[in-house]
Structure formats: structure tokens, C-alpha cells
Amino acid sequence: MNDTSNPLLIDGPAVILVEPQLGENIGTAARAMANFGLSDLRLVKPRDGWPSESAVRAASRADHVIERVRLFDSVEAAIADLGYVIATTARVRGLAKPVRGPASAGEKMRAHALGGIRSGMLFGRERIGLMNEEISLADEIVTLPVDPDFASLNIAQAVLILAYEWRRSGVVQEEEGLRFTTRTDSRPANKEEMLGLFEHLEGALDAVTFFRPPEKKPAVVATLRAMLQRAGFTEQDVRTLRGVVAALQNRPTRPHKRADGTLTTSREKKE
Amino acid sequence: MNDTSNPLLIDGPAVILVEPQLGENIGTAARAMANFGLSDLRLVKPRDGWPSESAVRAASRADHVIERVRLFDSVEAAIADLGYVIATTARVRGLAKPVRGPASAGEKMRAHALGGIRSGMLFGRERIGLMNEEISLADEIVTLPVDPDFASLNIAQAVLILAYEWRRSGVVQEEEGLRFTTRTDSRPANKEEMLGLFEHLEGALDAVTFFRPPEKKPAVVATLRAMLQRAGFTEQDVRTLRGVVAALQNRPTRPHKRADGTLTTSREKKE
Numbered sequence A, B: 001m002n003d004t005s006n007p008l009l010i011d012g013p014a015v016i017l018v019e020p021q022l023g024e025n026i027g028t029a030a031r032a033m034a035n036f037g038l039s040d041l042r043l044v045k046p047r048d049g050w051p052s053e054s055a056v057r058a059a060s061r062a063d064h065v066i067e068r069v070r071l072f073d074s075v076e077a078a079i080a081d082l083g084y085v086i087a088t089t090a091r092v093r094g095l096a097k098p099v100r101g102p103a104s105a106g107e108k109m110r111a112h113a114l115g116g117i118r119s120g121m122l123f124g125r126e127r128i129g130l131m132n133e134e135i136s137l138a139d140e141i142v143t144l145p146v147d148p149d150f151a152s153l154n155i156a157q158a159v160l161i162l163a164y165e166w167r168r169s170g171v172v173q174e175e176e177g178l179r180f181t182t183r184t185d186s187r188p189a190n191k192e193e194m195l196g197l198f199e200h201l202e203g204a205l206d207a208v209t210f211f212r213p214p215e216k217k218p219a220v221v222a223t224l225r226a227m228l229q230r231a232g233f234t235e236q237d238v239r240t241l242r243g244v245v246a247a248l249q250n251r252p253t254r255p256h257k258r259a260d261g262t263l264t265t266s267r268e269k270k271e
Helices: A023-035 A053-058 A063-067 A102-114 A155-176 A191-207 A214-230 A235-248 A266-270 B023-035 B053-058 B063-068 B102-114 B132-136 B155-176 B191-207 B214-230 B235-248 B266-270
Strands: A014-018 A041-044 A070-072 A084-089 A119-123 A140-143 B014-018 B041-044 B070-072 B084-088 B098-100 B119-123 B140-142
Touching: A014 A023, A014 A155, A023 A041, A023 A053, A023 A063, A023 A155, A053 A063, A084 A102, A102 A119, A102 A140, A102 A155, A119 A155, A155 B155, A191 A214, A191 A235, A191 B235, A214 B235, A235 B191, A235 B214, A235 B235, B014 B023, B014 B155, B023 B041, B023 B053, B023 B063, B023 B155, B041 B063, B053 B063, B084 B102, B098 B102, B102 B119, B102 B140, B102 B155, B119 B155, B132 B214, B191 B214, B191 B235
Parallel strands: A014 A041, A014 A119, A041 A070, A084 A119, A084 A140, B014 B041, B014 B119, B041 B070, B084 B119, B084 B140, B098 B140
Antiparallel strands: none
């Protein structure tokens, strides 16, 4: 099943809910898993039994997760096939175990997955969480950086954040960093085009004696150019802006192509 | 209010819900905010009005967020005091805007906050999200790395992940001692200032019937605004640009004194 050439298609961690009380929470957890590409949901002794109508309702369209749910009698049985297990807790209660945040847990589970090792994430009961004996079965503890004054994350929210971090660990290089939407119709303006814009604008401003006193002109021009350069305009943007300047000059003609393909400026036309 | 010595106590970003339909979603969003230490919730035209009993119920104990909720008639008004705004969308629809993931957005908002600049996060309507005109008001787009086959994150889940990333950016800083430098000379233009520039420019262009045919005006305006928004202008840049527009309109703002004490306008000087 694992296609390690595409980190998004790799088998994700199992989510193990220990004695969940409300079907609704099971359903919203299933939906959160589906949002971030997880599908292996395991329940240890759900209070109201299984299947659960309220779970199906709350899962909205995450049927593929709900249909694959497996039931277990104990945490030990639920995690038997897994190689690395984290226990999510709000507080670390004096257990001698490594503690991580969700992001580094996502990375660690990803690294294991790439090595063919399956991971699992334990989530506790609605009110009382996981027992110490259950936590002790895990390799590591993961805490969420909640506000201590308002720490009551529900199960589905905790699942959502861990599932998000799992997914993010796979896409981090592709999607996380800043990038620009590519517009097939426009490339970044080259320096020649930017210079054409600068000269057009400065000519228009000269005509209305914007640069006063004249000896300040070089500094003002430098400021304007720096500002416009920083903007990262595309070739299309530059054409639009030249249209704006021409219009404000009350000469709403667009630059025209010469026979050789270069653009004439309205300045040239004026002369 | 800002105590920059502790990044977790700094004023967090505003969360702006645009035309939310269900009070329950407002409440669960408020709760997600509280979990990660956010408290500034703004609603633009909530369908069922405000206050909302179902919102209060769903917020469970996040009363401090619900009590501070502010209502606005437009997105423009809701973001007027903010210096950096992200729009959360599932898909990027051909808008030429920078796109980030949630983690780097959290870091960017944190860096701004440390420089005294408030951020905001726009979230759209339950089914149809944000309109392009609304997205064009934002500085950048944030997409969540959801599974494309199951991309339907609800509002509160999207808020939860962005709030989590905001908080995480502070925790990371606390642990790693990261610091951001701020520019004391000029701050980024806020939305009110950008809107002032847009309206000034569009008014000037209207006066020279730049928008032809008139029915194309909204699309052209959206393009212009997106382009200028992307440029990351400072407050000083905006003032310079408004001077440029005013000059090109031939309405010099600052008459100068001749040697004999009478005033010239640049129009006279030109002649």
C-alpha cells in the first residue's frame, strides 16, 4: 500500500479513541481525519457501543473512515501492530517519557512511515483523558500548546490538529513556504519593462511639475522607483499601470506594438 | 496591552467571520480561539443576527470571547484598523496574491505583532467561502493542506488550525528565542489607508472615463486593488502615491511662494 515516492499517499497513523462516550465525537473525529487524509480509526470500548448512528451523522461524508472502524477490548490490543505510539494529553503528570509538540510528532511519524513503521495516536476519554497505565504504553507524550486558562480541547479538535500536523509533515516542502500563485498569462516584469514604467511615470510627473524643487528630483525618483520595484509587478501589471498613468494624463491611449514587437510609449507618441 | 517580553501574552490576531450563517459555528469558532489564546472576534453581517443563543451555547465557556464580539457592515470596516490580513480559502482562484500555509502565516502574524502591527484572519461563509472582492482586500491567501478528496473543513476547524499556528509561533519563539526586527521608520499601511488610496485612484480614473465599458469596472478595480495590495506599501508609500495621483490629476496640493510673495500653482508653472 505504501508508495513512498509520494509522501501524501503513504499509510497514515492510526487514530485510537479510548472509551469515547459520545458518538458525535467519534463522527467529528472521523471527519477531521478525512480532512487530512487519515482513515484508520480504532475504538477501545466506546460507551454507547458500535455502530453508532450519531457518529455516522456527525461524520457527514467521511463514510470511508466510519466503515473501516475497528473495535478493540483494550489499548494493548488496539496498538499491537503499531511500531510507534504517541499519547495525547493536556498535562504531563510526572511520567518519565519524552514529550513533544504536535509538529515534531508529525515529523517523527512521517519519518517512521517512510521507513515502513506504522504509528498510532492515542486520545483519551472526554472528561478524564487517558489513564497513566495507558499513557505508559505509548512511546512518547504529545501535548498541545493550549492556553492553560482554557485548555478543554475536545477529542475531535485534538485529532484535527494531530492529523493536520501529520499531513503537513508530508506537504511541508511543497506547500508551506511562501509562494506566488502562478498566472499562466503573466510573468514577472523584466528590468526593461520596469524602466519603461518608471520613465513613463516620471515623464508624466515632470509635465505637471511634480518634482519641486527640481534639485530634489533625483531623491524623489529614487524613492518612487524603489517602492515600485519592491512591489514585484508582473509584465501585465506594468501594462495596466501604464494605462492608468496614460489615463490620468488624460491621454487614454494604450501603448501600441511597433512592427518589431516592442512597445511604444505614449511619450514617444507625443513627440 | 502588549507585553512583548512574553510572546504568549501579546495581542493576537483578530478573527473575522464573513456572513456566518449558523450561530453554532460562531460559538465553536469562539471556543477554538479561546483554546489558543485569541479573543478578538468580529462578525460581518451574521445571517441570524447578534447576539445569538446558539453561539453562546456552542462557545461553552468561552464567554470572554463572545462578550467582546463586534459587528460590522462590511469586510472593509471590519479590517480597517489592521495592518496585515490573510484570507483563508480552500482553493486559490486565479488571484495574483501570495499564498502561504498556516504555519508560515502564524510566524508572519507573530513577527508583525512583535512590531506592534495587528493582524486579522478572514473566514468565509459556510458553503461558498469568501468572494473574490473580499479576498482582494487581504494581503495574502492562506490555504490549509487538506486532502483534496475531502476538503470540507468547517469554519471552526479552520479557525482552530490558524489559532493553533498563531499560538505555536509564540511557543516556538519562547523556546528558541527567535526575534524579529522591526522597521521604525515606516509601518505597513493599514487597510483604511489602502482603501483611501484605492478610492482616490479609482475616483481619478472615473473622472477620465478609464473604466470602459462601465460594466467591466468591478473586474478592473479588483485587478488594480490586488496589484497594489500585493506591493506591501508602507504608510509613507501610500502618501507618496496619493501625491502622485493628485499631481497627475493636475490638482497640485501645495502652492509655492514666488520671490515676490505671491503663490504659484504648478499649473501656472507648467505654462
